[in-house]
Amino acid sequence: MDAVLQAIAGALAIIGALFMLTSAVAMLRQSDALTRINVLSPATGMGLPLIVIAAWLDKLVDRGFEWMPLVQTIITIAALLVVSSVASNTLARAAYLSGAVLDGWFAPSLRQDPNTGLGRWSEDEIVQFLKTGRNRHAVVFGSMT
Numbered sequence: 001m002d003a004v005l006q007a008i009a010g011a012l013a014i015i016g017a018l019f020m021l022t023s024a025v026a027m028l029r030q031s032d033a034l035t036r037i038n039v040l041s042p043a044t045g046m047g048l049p050l051i052v053i054a055a056w057l058d059k060l061v062d063r064g065f066e067w068m069p070l071v072q073t074i075i076t077i078a079a080l081l082v083v084s085s086v087a088s089n090t091l092a093r094a095a096y097l098s099g100a101v102l103d104g105w106f107a108p109s110l111r112q113d114p115n116t117g118l119g120r121w122s123e124d125e126i127v128q129f130l131k132t133g134r135n136r137h138a139v140v141f142g143s144m145t
Contacts, residue, residue: 002061009057012050019047033095037088044084049077
């Protein structure tokens with residue numbers, strides 16, 4: 001039985017590592033910040049939990065069943081899933097608000113910076129831009145999907 005559990009732990013660790021490697025390679029191939037953040041989802045959603053489960057199985061083989069390592073594993077996986085979602089959202093929001101290149105086109109900063117953001121726009125100019133997609137400062141262009 002121990003040999004089977006060790007084989008399963010090894011397979012899970014390898015599959016998890018492949019998820020991580022695939023995500024890292026895909027991230028290098030992407031052109032903009034939001035897409036790079038998006039390709040991390042398989043790594044954090046599948047890769048890391050599989051590696052954590054593999055580590056728990058290895059500990060199970062070495063020490064036998066104990067409740068505390070099982071509870072720690074469950075909490076770790078739950079924290080990985082929650083924190084990775086929040087972190088991805090935070091990174092994407094920061095990239096968007098800072099004026100990063102998105103899908104091959106430049107999105108101007110939405111902050112109050114007068115040089116790179118909306119700081120020099122009046123309220124009427126913002127309303128006009130949102131209604132028509134253009135004003136004296138900018139024009140909307142790029143992918144709308």
